[in-house]
Amino acid sequence: QQQVKQSPQSLIVQKGGISIINCAYENTAFDYFPWYQQFPGKGPALLIAIRPDVSEKKEGRFTISFNKSAKQFSLHIMDSQPGDSATYFCAASIANAGNMLTFGGGTRLMVKP
Amino acid sequence: GAVVSQHPSRVICKSGTSVKIECRSLDFQATTMFWYRQFPKQSLMLMATSNEGSKATYEQGVEKDKFLINHASLTLSTLTVTSAHPEDSSFYICSAEGLTYNEQFFGPGTRLTVL
Numbered sequence: 001q002q003q004v005k006q007s008p009q010s011l012i013v014q015k016g017g018i019s020i021i022n023c024a025y026e027n028t029a030f031d032y033f034p035w036y037q038q039f040p041g042k043g044p045a046l047l048i049a050i051r052p053d054v055s056e057k058k059e060g061r062f063t064i065s066f067n068k069s070a071k072q073f074s075l076h077i078m079d080s081q082p083g084d085s086a087t088y089f090c091a092a093s094i095a096n097a098g099n100m101l102t103f104g105g106g107t108r109l110m111v112k113p
Numbered sequence: 114g115a116v117v118s119q120h121p122s123r124v125i126c127k128s129g130t131s132v133k134i135e136c137r138s139l140d141f142q143a144t145t146m147f148w149y150r151q152f153p154k155q156s157l158m159l160m161a162t163s164n165e166g167s168k169a170t171y172e173q174g175v176e177k178d179k180f181l182i183n184h185a186s187l188t189l190s191t192l193t194v195t196s197a198h199p200e201d202s203s204f205y206i207c208s209a210e211g212l213t214y215n216e217q218f219f220g221p222g223t224r225l226t227v228l
Binding site: 034036041042043044045046049089095098099100101103104105106108 | 117119145147154155156157158159162204206208210215216217218219220221222224
């Protein structure tokens with residue numbers, strides 16, 4: 001059972017454009033929603049994370065939007081750059097249940113120059 | 114930020130041999146370490162969770178006798194793939210979580226190729 005569904009699987013964006021990746025979850029007990037960036041052959045790195053007490057969090061060009069009632073959250077990358085080309089994973093966890101992460105399927109982003 | 118290392122970064126072995134992968138938290142004490150497996154172009158799948166000094170908790174479908182996990186200290190966890198076979202070829206990633214950080218920090222991964 002896939003508890004976190006991520007879309008799209010792949011995304012091509014022109015340099016300077018906005019990249020948008022969406023995730024939907026099923027378990028209402030999730031209370032931590034991080035996004036990870038992974039380059040080929042490397043481990044994932046935390047990009048930005050949000051907790052359900054806020055609806056939006058912005059860090060530089062990266063913004064998470066969170067809709068608790070719809071059980072959805074999304075990552076927006078503003079002014080996308082070729083260096084942003086990577087695979088992005090959303091995830092969710094429950095803080096009081098070992099903090100085990102449930103990952104989405106991933107989105108391969110390509111930013112064209 | 115917290116740093117997690119893995120060794121080796123890649124290993125090639127013959128079928129039937131055992132391979133040990135080390136995961137170290139370099140600048141913090143990791144109370145919990147996680148081991149993931151990632152096949153090409155797929156997501157990370159949690160294999161097991163280990164707490165220092167206790168037995169690892171394996172996810173459903175993961176053979177505990179094949180994937181031996183030892184978390185002997187607050188900075189080191191090891192994953193041993195016993196009697197490796199070609200289907201065990203994958204990218205193995207560890208992550209660590211400590212008391213001072215409420216998030217997991219991931220290692221760079223180990224590429225295992227079993228011939």
